[in-house]
Amino acid sequence: MLTNKMTNLIKKIPIDGVTLGIGDVSRATGVAQSKLRYWESKGYIQSRTVTDNSNRKFTYKTMLQVQLIKSYLADGYTLTSAVKQARQRDVYLDALRSFFEDRFINLEVTDHTAMVDLGQFDPDPTKHLVAKREATGWHFQLVDAEN
Amino acid sequence: MLTNKMTNLIKKIPIDGVTLGIGDVSRATGVAQSKLRYWESKGYIQSRTVTDNSNRKFTYKTMLQVQLIKSYLADGYTLTSAVKQARQRDVYLDALRSFFEDRFINLEVTDHTAMVDLGQFDPDPTKHLVAKREATGWHFQLVDAEN
DNA sequence: CGTGTAAGGAATTCTGACACG
DNA sequence: CGTGTAAGGAATTCTGACACG
Numbered sequence: 565m566l567t568n569k570m571t572n573l574i575k576k577i578p579i580d581g582v583t584l585g586i587g588d589v590s591r592a593t594g595v596a597q598s599k600l601r602y603w604e605s606k607g608y609i610q611s612r613t614v615t616d617n618s619n620r621k622f623t624y625k626t627m628l629q630v631q632l633i634k635s636y637l638a639d640g641y642t643l644t645s646a647v648k649q650a651r652q653r654d655v656y657l658d659a660l661r662s663f664f665e666d667r668f669i670n671l672e673v674t675d676h677t678a679m680v681d682l683g684q685f686d687p688d689p690t691k692h693l694v695a696k697r698e699a700t701g702w703h704f705q706l707v708d709a710e711n
Numbered sequence: 712m713l714t715n716k717m718t719n720l721i722k723k724i725p726i727d728g729v730t731l732g733i734g735d736v737s738r739a740t741g742v743a744q745s746k747l748r749y750w751e752s753k754g755y756i757q758s759r760t761v762t763d764n765s766n767r768k769f770t771y772k773t774m775l776q777v778q779l780i781k782s783y784l785a786d787g788y789t790l791t792s793a794v795k796q797a798r799q800r801d802v803y804l805d806a807l808r809s810f811f812e813d814r815f816i817n818l819e820v821t822d823h824t825a826m827v828d829l830g831q832f833d834p835d836p837t838k839h840l841v842a843k844r845e846a847t848g849w850h851f852q853l854v855d856a857e858n
Numbered sequence: 859c860g861t862g863t864a865a866g867g868a869a870t871t872c873t874g875a876c877a878c879g
Numbered sequence: 880c881g882t883g884t885a886a887g888g889a890a891t892t893c894t895g896a897c898a899c900g
Contacts, residue, residue, distance in 0.1 A: 571884080581739045585870090586892065588768070591761070592728045598712045598862055606860095614738070619799050619869060619892055621735070643860070656818055659825035663842060671803055678806035686850040693840075693851055695810060702813045703833040704840055734870065745883055746870080753881095764873055764889060790881070806886090 583612060583621035593630045607648045608633070625657060631646065684709065718733060730768035740777045747777065753782070755794045772804060831856065 590597045603609045604620070609629055611620040622630075629650050636646035670681035678697040685693040691706040737744045749755045751767070756776055757769040769777075776797050783793035815826040825844040832840040838853040 567787060582731070582774070583735055583738065584729070585892080587736060588730055588732065588735070591730065596862080599860080601893090602860065617869075617893095627729070642845065655820045655825075659844065660818060660827075661818050662825070663827055663849055667842065671807060673802045673806050675797065678802075678809070679812055680807075680853070695814065698805065702810055704829070705834060732871080743883080746881080748872090749881065764872095764890075 582624050583614065584624070584627060586611075586620050586622070587695070589622045589627050591629060592627060593634060595630055595634050603630075603643075603647075625654075628657060629654075671679070729771050730761065731771070731774060733758075733767050733769070736769045736774050736777060739774060740781060742777050746794050750777075750780070750790075750794075755790070772801075775804060776801075 584592075586597050586600055589595070590600060600609070600622075604611055605624050609622070609626050611626070613619075614621050615684050631633045632653055633643075633646045636649045637643065639646075641649065663710035667682050668680065670674045672679045672681075679690050680695040682693040682695060685691040685706055688706065690709060693704060695704050697703075714846065717822045724733055731739075733744050733747055735840060736742070737747060747756070747769075756769070756773050758769050758773070760766075761768050771799055779797035779800055780790075781794045783796050784790065786793075788796065814829050815827065819826045819828075827842040829840040829842060831837045837856060839856045840853050841854050842849050844850075
C-alpha cells in the first residue's frame with residue numbers, strides 16, 4: 565500500500581509535469597544556451613511558455629533529446645541529421661516509459677534486500693516474476709501468485 | 712550499439728546532473744516556493760548553490776522528496792513526521808535506480824514492437840529474460856542466450 | 859548554416875522582516 | 880511551529896543585432 569504510493573509517485577512525475585529552465589538544461593547537457601535557442605528557432609527542439617511573457621521551459625524529454633543531438637554531433641553528424649537521428653529515438657523513451665508503467669507493479673525494500681514485482685510471468689501464468697537484489701546484484705525468480 | 716547509446720544516456724542523466732530551479736520544483740509538485748524555502752531552512756530538504764551567490768538548485772531526487780512530503784502532509788501527518796516518512800523512502804529510489812542500471816541491458820524498438828532485454832534469467836541461466844510489447848501490453852518470454 | 863557575444867530590458871529568485879495562529 | 884506576503888536588490892533569461900565563417 566505504502567509502496568504503491570512510491571511507484572505511483574515515480575510513475576507520475578518524471579516525464580509529465582517537470583519543466584526545466586534553459587540554464588538547467590544547459591548545465592545538465594553541456595550545450596550552450598545560445599545553441600538551445602538557435603535549435604529551438606529552427607524547430608529542432610521545442611519549449612513551452614508556462615505563462616504569458618515568461619521564460620522558456622523545456623520538458624525532461626526535450627532535455628534527453630538535446631543530449632542525444634549533442635552526442636550525434638560529437639559523432640560527426642551535421643546538425644540536421646543529428647536531429648533526425650535523435651527524433652527516431654523518441655520511440656525508445658516512450659517504450660521505456662510504457663514498460664515501466666505497465667510492469668512495475670510493486671517495489672519493496674527492507675534493510676538488506678530490495679524486491680521488484682514485475683507481475684505475471686507469461687510463460688507460466690501461475691507465477692509472478694520477481695527481481696531481488698542480493699549482494700551479487702539483481703536476480704530473477706518466480707513466486708506463486710498470491711492474488 | 713546504437714541502442715546502448717540510448718540506455719547509457721537514460722542511465723546517465725536522470726538523477727545525477729539535473730538540477731531544477733525553485734519555480735520548476737514548485738510548479739511540478741504544487742508546493743509553494745515559500746514552503747520550499749522554509750523546509751530547506753529547517754534542513755528537511757537540501758539545495759545546492761551552483762556558483763557563488765547564485766540561486767538555489769534542487770536535484771531531481773529532492774523534488775521527489777518534496778512530492779512525498781506533500782502527500783504525507785495531505786494524509787494528516789505533521790511536517791516533522793512527514794519528513795521522516797519521506798526520508799525512509801529514499802532507499803526506494805536507490806533500489807529502483809540500481810535495478811535499472813543493473814538489468815536494463817538493451818532496448819530495441821521497431822515499427823510495431825518493443826523489446827527490453829533484462830539479461831540472464833537466473834532460474835535457467837541458459838536463457839535471457841526478455842520483455843516484449845504487444846497489442847495487449849508487455850509480456851515476458853525466455854530466449855536462448857546468444858553470448 | 860551554426861554559433862557566440864554585448865546590450866538593455868523583462869521575468870525570476872533572493873533575503874530579512876513582519877503577520878497570523 | 881508553519882506558512883504567506885510586500886519590498887528592494889541580485890541573478891537569470893529575453894530578444895534582436897551583429898560578427899565570423
